[in-house]
Amino acid sequence: MHSFGHRANAVATFALTILAAMCFAASFSDSFNSPTPAASAQILNINWFQKEANANDEVSMTLNISADLSSLFTWNTKQVFVFVAAEYETPQNALNQVSLWDGIIPAKEHAKFLIHTTNKYRFIDQGSNLKGRDFNLTMHWHIMPKTGKMFADKIVMTGYQLPEQYR
Amino acid sequence: AIRGVLSAKRRRKNADLPSVPVLAIVRSSPPPPLGRNIAAREIPVESQPGEMGFIGDQVESIRSMQVRQVVTQIISLGMIVTSALIIWKGLMVATGSESPVVVVLSGSMEPGFKRGDILFLHMSKEPIRTGEIVVFNIDGREIPIVHRVIKVHERQESGEVDILTKGDNNFGDDRLLYAQGQLWLQKHHIMGRAVGYLPYVGWVTIVMTEKPIIKYLLIGALGLLVITSKE
Numbered sequence: 001m002h003s004f005g006h007r008a009n010a011v012a013t014f015a016l017t018i019l020a021a022m023c024f025a026a027s028f029s030d031s032f033n034s035p036t037p038a039a040s041a042q043i044l045n046i047n048w049f050q051k052e053a054n055a056n057d058e059v060s061m062t063l064n065i066s067a068d069l070s071s072l073f074t075w076n077t078k079q080v081f082v083f084v085a086a087e088y089e090t091p092q093n094a095l096n097q098v099s100l101w102d103g104i105i106p107a108k109e110h111a112k113f114l115i116h117t118t119n120k121y122r123f124i125d126q127g128s129n130l131k132g133r134d135f136n137l138t139m140h141w142h143i144m145p146k147t148g149k150m151f152a153d154k155i156v157m158t159g160y161q162l163p164e165q166y167r
Numbered sequence: 168a169i170r171g172v173l174s175a176k177r178r179r180k181n182a183d184l185p186s187v188p189v190l191a192i193v194r195s196s197p198p199p200p201l202g203r204n205i206a207a208r209e210i211p212v213e214s215q216p217g218e219m220g221f222i223g224d225q226v227e228s229i230r231s232m233q234v235r236q237v238v239t240q241i242i243s244l245g246m247i248v249t250s251a252l253i254i255w256k257g258l259m260v261a262t263g264s265e266s267p268v269v270v271v272l273s274g275s276m277e278p279g280f281k282r283g284d285i286l287f288l289h290m291s292k293e294p295i296r297t298g299e300i301v302v303f304n305i306d307g308r309e310i311p312i313v314h315r316v317i318k319v320h321e322r323q324e325s326g327e328v329d330i331l332t333k334g335d336n337n338f339g340d341d342r343l344l345y346a347q348g349q350l351w352l353q354k355h356h357i358m359g360r361a362v363g364y365l366p367y368v369g370w371v372t373i374v375m376t377e378k379p380i381i382k383y384l385l386i387g388a389l390g391l392l393v394i395t396s397k398e
Contacts, residue, residue: 023365027363078278078279079278079279081279081298081315081335083297083298083317085297085298091323092322092323093320093321093322093323094321094322094323094326095319095320095321096319096320096321097296097297097318097319097320098318099297099298099317099318102317104278104279104335106278121317121318121340126320126329140297140298141298142298142299142300142315144279144280144364145364146366147364147365147366148363148364148365149362149363149364150300150361150362150363150364152298152299154298
């Protein structure tokens with residue numbers, strides 16, 4: 001009954017159970033964190049704005065993005081993926097979400113940042129609906145844990161508008 | 168074991184004599200003792216030059232087992248296999264995804280997900296939005312891909328969506344990975360979105376698929392353990 005195999009089996013099973021319980025506890029502890037993140041974004045310049053050959057509107061802009069996401073970090077956080085998307089409605093589409101910039105925050109020390117950038121991904125509409133279009137800039141974040149459940153949330157920043165004319 | 172063989176021989180000899188009453192046959196070959204396989208173990212290996220060593224011992228113990236014991240073990244083996252199947256199918260129902268747990272095979276989502284990590288998927292009615300990590304199938308591609316949604320266009324009336332994805336660690340978006348001429352993913356390409364994460368565990372399956380010999384060794388050893396265990 002107390003052979004080497006039995007002992008090894010018991011130790012392995014116990015170790016795995018403890019490990020699983022610890023993973024669960026670490027993930028569960030995340031739900032006690034109530035973060036207070038802050039974000040703001042400004043459009044400094046519309047670099048160009050035109051209709052492409054395939055009749056889709058495209059715009060290039062320069063943005064100032066600042067945020068303080070340090071309260072999102074817990075001991076179970078591996079990294080925070082953060083991105084800013086332009087969100088707007090067109091006659092054809094109930095919702096358009098176009099990611100303009102994203103970044104990975106590897107540690108709490110880097111979670112407070114100010115970035116001056118042009119849009120990293122092309123801002124192309126489906127169709128030609130961008131002239132004078134009102135849109136939101138939404139900062140989304142996706143908390144990627146060391147183990148367990150992933151969390152995501154966002155801050156919506158309203159009141160942006162594209163120019164009435166191509167330039 | 169030797170006594171068992173002898174008694175069987177004697178029984179056969181007795182059966183050749185038609186005049187011996189049935190009762191006598193029964194008496195001359197007493198029923199084999201219950202702990203016969205234990206008796207087989209007690210015989211020193213040196214005294215049996217015919218069947219040697221560990222394997223011979225195991226074969227002997229398998230052969231001399233009671234039918235009831237064999238049936239019990241087949242049932243318990245069946246219980247293990249079916250309960251694994253029930254858990255898997257139950258997960259499929261609970262998560263709404265045809266593969267509730269996936270293993271990350273490439274480094275395209277590093278440093279978030281590395282090769283060998285596992286992801287738990289969920290497929291709800293809620294619409295797909297940017298930032299979510301989805302698993303999708305491309306027509307003509309065998310292996311599903313885990314990447315992040317960076318663009319969403321959702322129609323007014325039909326609610327149909329056009330989705331563009333990108334791996335966190337890739338330079339460009341996924342249009343190069345999509346089928347020839349495909350610009351967007353639709354809802355039916357999506358197998359689920361990642362909701363949970365567990366590191367390293369997927370290495371077990373990666374090792375087993377890439378080195379099948381380890382898989383067969385493991386299955387063989389476990390099978391032998393189940394068959395020969397006497398509990």
